[in-house]
Amino acid sequence: MPTSFPEFAIEADGVSRSFDGTAALSNFTLRVPRGTIYGFLGRNGAGKTTALKIIAGLVKPDRGTVRVLGTDPFEFTTEDRQRVGYLSEKQILPVGMKVGRLFAFCAPFYPAWDHALVDRLVASFRIDRCKRIGALSQGAQRQIAFILALAQRPELLLLDEPASTLDVVARREFLDEILGLLRQDGPTVFLSSHILSDIERVADHIGIVADGTLKISEPLDRLKDTVKRVRFYDFNRDPGSFAMPGAFRAQRSGREWLVTLRLEDPAQLDAPARSWGARHEIQDLNLEDIFVDISRQ
Amino acid sequence: MFLYLNPQSGLPIYRQMFQQLRERISSGQLAADAQLPGVRELSTELHINPLTAAKVYQMLEREGLVEFRRGQGTFVTAGRKPLSAAEQQKLIQPAVDQVVSEAIHLGIEESNLQRFIHQAYAHKLS
Numbered sequence: 001m002p003t004s005f006p007e008f009a010i011e012a013d014g015v016s017r018s019f020d021g022t023a024a025l026s027n028f029t030l031r032v033p034r035g036t037i038y039g040f041l042g043r044n045g046a047g048k049t050t051a052l053k054i055i056a057g058l059v060k061p062d063r064g065t066v067r068v069l070g071t072d073p074f075e076f077t078t079e080d081r082q083r084v085g086y087l088s089e090k091q092i093l094p095v096g097m098k099v100g101r102l103f104a105f106c107a108p109f110y111p112a113w114d115h116a117l118v119d120r121l122v123a124s125f126r127i128d129r130c131k132r133i134g135a136l137s138q139g140a141q142r143q144i145a146f147i148l149a150l151a152q153r154p155e156l157l158l159l160d161e162p163a164s165t166l167d168v169v170a171r172r173e174f175l176d177e178i179l180g181l182l183r184q185d186g187p188t189v190f191l192s193s194h195i196l197s198d199i200e201r202v203a204d205h206i207g208i209v210a211d212g213t214l215k216i217s218e219p220l221d222r223l224k225d226t227v228k229r230v231r232f233y234d235f236n237r238d239p240g241s242f243a244m245p246g247a248f249r250a251q252r253s254g255r256e257w258l259v260t261l262r263l264e265d266p267a268q269l270d271a272p273a274r275s276w277g278a279r280h281e282i283q284d285l286n287l288e289d290i291f292v293d294i295s296r297q
Numbered sequence: 298m299f300l301y302l303n304p305q306s307g308l309p310i311y312r313q314m315f316q317q318l319r320e321r322i323s324s325g326q327l328a329a330d331a332q333l334p335g336v337r338e339l340s341t342e343l344h345i346n347p348l349t350a351a352k353v354y355q356m357l358e359r360e361g362l363v364e365f366r367r368g369q370g371t372f373v374t375a376g377r378k379p380l381s382a383a384e385q386q387k388l389i390q391p392a393v394d395q396v397v398s399e400a401i402h403l404g405i406e407e408s409n410l411q412r413f414i415h416q417a418y419a420h421k422l423s
Contacts, residue, residue: 037346176344200304204348221352224309281398284307 006070009034009156009188010055015064016212017050024050026212028064032190032205037178039203039220040192043295047212048192049089052160055190056086069156082110085154085187089161091145095134099127099144103151112153121147124173138165146174150181157181159191163198171195175202200287210295220287227290228263229283231256236277244272249293260285260293298334302343310345314353322362322373329375333363360388 010032017025025047032038042048053059054066057073066073071080094102107113122129125143133141142165149157163171178189179202193199199206206223208216216223227248233256242250246262263269266282273280300317302310321327333339336354340347354371357363364374380388400410
């Protein structure tokens with residue numbers, strides 16, 4: 001039974017963690033509101049998987065505090081653990097076991113185990129229960145791991161690169177399942193992925209991690225509405241270098257500047273444009289553009 | 298209901314949905330009193346987050362284009378009050394600004410732009 005209902009499913013404050021002297025996370029702070037689908041993005045080595053493992057209680061931070069569903073994940077009781085579903089980047093399944101046996105083996109560990117959900121997903125993913133797991137494709141094994149994480153009916157679902165080995169059709173089915181969960185008072189979903197088009201379709205919140213800290217954490221709609229690229233051209237006076245408040249990245253090509261920045265109000269460009277005697281145009285960016293420009297800043 | 302959504306566009310999904318629904322309502326494709334699909338149904342069909350669909354319906358309601366009827370669903374508003382000139386201008390101004398700045402970039406004279414707009418009106422209303 002849920003024991004508390006904090007506003008945030010995940011709260012991390014000032015979390016640092018190093019491996020062999022190399023910092024994976026440094027002063028990492030995160031808030032994941034309950035009931036959201038939170039897309040967690042970062043380049044390889046940015047600290048995503050370490051953050052997920054800390055949230056799952058598998059890695060202990062060197063410094064900082066973490067609260068998952070109101071509790072320090074390193075102090076999770078069995079009951080707390082049953083409230084969190086975790087699909088790791090590289091799931092380990094018993095390859096010699098038959099699919100049906102694996103589900104039967106896992107079910108008794110979880111009081112909320114949803115047999116009907118398992119039956120429905122096994123049918124919709126067209127998985128043969130009588131086969132040994134090792135005989136299935138990588139994609140099918142991934143789907144089984146996903147079913148295991150869902151069947152326990154968690155309040156928080158942690159998914160580390162869940163769809164990377166799925167083909168396009170299987171990915172769409174998988175996304176629909178995640179969206180289907182939300183429609184019935186479902187869990188908070190914390191999802192890391194390199195497949196930004198998937199994230200763009202389902203996520204309502206976006207976090208971007210770079211160099212071990214969280215650079216961006218906000219609703220996807222706000223991100224797309226306010227992070228813009230501005231092209232300045234026809235300069236009377238070349239500014240030489242480009243420092244603007246809120247700029248993530250500035251690139252120069254000949255007599256043009258391309259600046260990615262936080263634009264709350266287009267009028268904020270009038271003064272700088274006038275002072276350089278430049279003209280400008282504003283371009284919308286999709287999530288991939290925003291991600292690249294923030295990760296490269 | 299079929300809407301064309303491109304999640305990889307720089308325009309957020311909620312804006313794409315809002316524009317298409319507003320166009321369908323104002324063009325009469327969705328007539329007064331027509332019922333819109335429920336938020337869950339629509340988000341399932343379009344493979345999108347239900348919060349996004351709910352947000353779009355709220356925006357349409359704020360503009361008076363749809364109304365929520367308790368226990369029944371969402372309907373295109375009947376006998377809509379026409380927008381005031383100021384409200385109309387507020388809605389159209391961003392699109393006008395964009396067209397005008399595009400025209401200036403291309404070196405199109407104001408009188409020529411007015412002629413293009415006149416032709417577009419004639420075409421749409423014919």
